[in-house]
Amino acid sequence: MKSTSIITFTTFACAASAFVIPQARDASSSSPIDDTVVLNYALTLEYLESAFYTGALNNFTEDDFISDGLPQWARGRFEQIAAHEQAHVQLLSGALSSNATQACNYSFPYTSPSSFAALSQLLEGVGVSAYAGAAQYVTNKDYLTTAAVILSTEARHAAWVAGPVNKENPWSGPFDTPLGLSTVYTLASQFITNCPSSNPSLPVKAFPALTFVDASPGQAANVTADGVSAEGQYVAFFSGLSTTFVQVQNGQVVVPNATSLYAVLTSSNATADDSTITAGVAVLQFPFSSDGTSSTSTGESSMNVRV
DSSP: OOOOEEEHHHOOOOOGGGOOOOOEEEEEEEOOOOOOHHHHHHHHHHHHHHHHHHHHHHHOOOOHHHHOOOOOTTTHHHHHHHHHHHHHHHHHHHHHGOOOOOOEOOOOOOOOOOHHHEEEEEHHHHHHHHHHGGGOOOOOOHHHHHHHHHHHHHHHHHHHHIIIITTTOOOOOSSSSOHHHHHHHHHHTEEEEEETTTTBBOOOOOOOOOOESOTTTEEEEEEEEBBBBBBEEEEEEEEEEEEEEOBBBTTTEESSSEEEEEEESSSSSSSSSSEEEEEEEEEEEOOOOOOOOBOOGGTTEEEEOOO
C-alpha cells in the first residue's frame, strides 16, 4: 500500500498583477465577448498545447518514455495528439484570418516523461472545461460546430492520458465541468512567458493562488490564498454542472464528496464569477475504484494543482 501523496504544480507567479501575458483587459469591460474573442481565446490555448507537446517530444525519446515506466506505445500516441493540436491551431487561425492572435513563448515544468504525462492530464482536462465554458458566447453556428468537434477530441485525449497512460480516472462523472474564461486564463497563464505586443487583448483577469493541504473527499482540508485572507470567505467547488459553496472556518473547509473538483475562493456564498472570485483556481483529483467509490482511503494518490 503506498502512502497518500499530493502532486503539486507550483505557479511561476502567484500575484494577480504578475499575470500580464497574454494581454488581458478588464473582464468587467462593456466590450462584448463576440465570436472573434472566443476563437482567439481558444487559439491561445491551442498554441499552448501545441508547444507543450512539440517541446516534450523533442526532449524525450521512446526509450526515455519506457525507462520512466510509461507504456511502449505512449510516445507514438502523444505524437498523434501533437498533430491534433497543430491541426486545431491551423483551423482556428484560418477561421480568424488577419484577426488571429499569434503564438507566445512558453515554459513548462516537466522534467521527465512521467511528469510531462501528468501535466498533459491537467492541460487536456482544462482544455475540455475551457471549450465547455466558452460555448455560451458563440453565435455563429459553424464556429459552434468547430468548437464542438475540437472539444470532443480534447475529451478523448484527456481520457486516454488519464486512463491507459497515468492509470488514473478517465472521467470524473457524467458531466464535464465548464469553466469561465478568467478561471482558465489563470491556469494557462503560468506557462506563458511573453507574447507579441500586437496580440489582441482578452476580456479576462487572473487570480492569486489558492492552495489546499491534506485534501480528501468529505474531510476538512487546510486552505490558504496568496495575499488574501481566506477566513470567512467561501470556497466554490465546481464539479460537473454543480457548484457547492463552503465557508472557510478556522482556515479549513470540508471538501465535497466528488472525484474531481475545481475550486476558487469567493466573497459570495451564491456566486463565483469575476466580480466575486478572490483566489484560485485549485484542481483536486481523487482516485476512485471501478465501482465509482472513492479509493483515497486505500492510500492512492490525489492531485492538488496550485496556481
